[in-house]
Amino acid sequence: MPRLILFNKPHGVLCQFTDRGTAGSQRPTLSQFIDVPGIYPAGRLDLDSEGLLLLTDDGRLQARIADPKFKMPKTYLVQVEGDVAEKSLDRLRTGVRLKDGMTRPAKVERIDDFNLWPRDPPVRYRKSVPDCWLSLTIREGKNRQVRRMTAAVGHPTLRLVRWSVGDWAIDDVAPGEWREIDIP
Structure with a gap:
């Protein structure tokens, strides 16, 4: 087995x-x-x-x-810089143009109430720059794709946690x- x-x-x-x-x-x-x-x-x-x-x-x-040909969904919890507006979420939902082409549409939503273990070393914190968390599911696997997608919509990734695969x-x-x- x-x-x-x-x-x-x-x-x-x-x-x-x-x-x-x-x-x-x-x-x-x-x-x-x-x-x-x-x-x-x-x-x-x-x-x-x-x-x-x-x-x-x-x-x-x-x-x-x-x-990637099997398109198994991979869900990530993503802490991003800035307060993500619906317009940015919609861009992720329809696909984002990266240097190596368009991404497939992602399933994405803001998440607020959840507990996650602390990271070592901690993510940098800046009082003047807000951050928020997203749940983002993709069905492909380009190199550093989630980080590049969030950066492409103006919200660099601060912390990336893969929560599930299939x-x-x-x-x-x-x-x-x-x-x-x-x-x-």
Whole structure:
């Protein structure tokens, strides 16, 4: 039976088991959190992003999760700079032009009342610049897409947390923790 692990990746952790960066690099990797042989990430999260990372030992499942042709929805909680107006949300909902082409329409809404763990290091706070949170769902995976989309509508991303991929979510998985789940 294939294995599937839901990992809540903390900010600053590489989405690989070894750091192939510059000599002497000391960046944290998946191996500091997960000691399960034969599993690999299904998709990636940037070093400065956090949240759900799925890992599996099944190549077909890995492809179904990561390959954009399957259009699996990925939902992010996004803290952005500024007070986002409906006009900006509508642009995200219809697709945004990026340097590498148009994005597919996103499902997006403002969110106000929710609790999220603190980030280490904390997001910079400026009294003179408001921020707000969005729930944003996409069905593609261009490089740093969510960050580029919010910047394109005038609201740079301050914090990015992937909350779910398809039906899998990190509702009850703390940062740095993982849980193995049964695959139907």
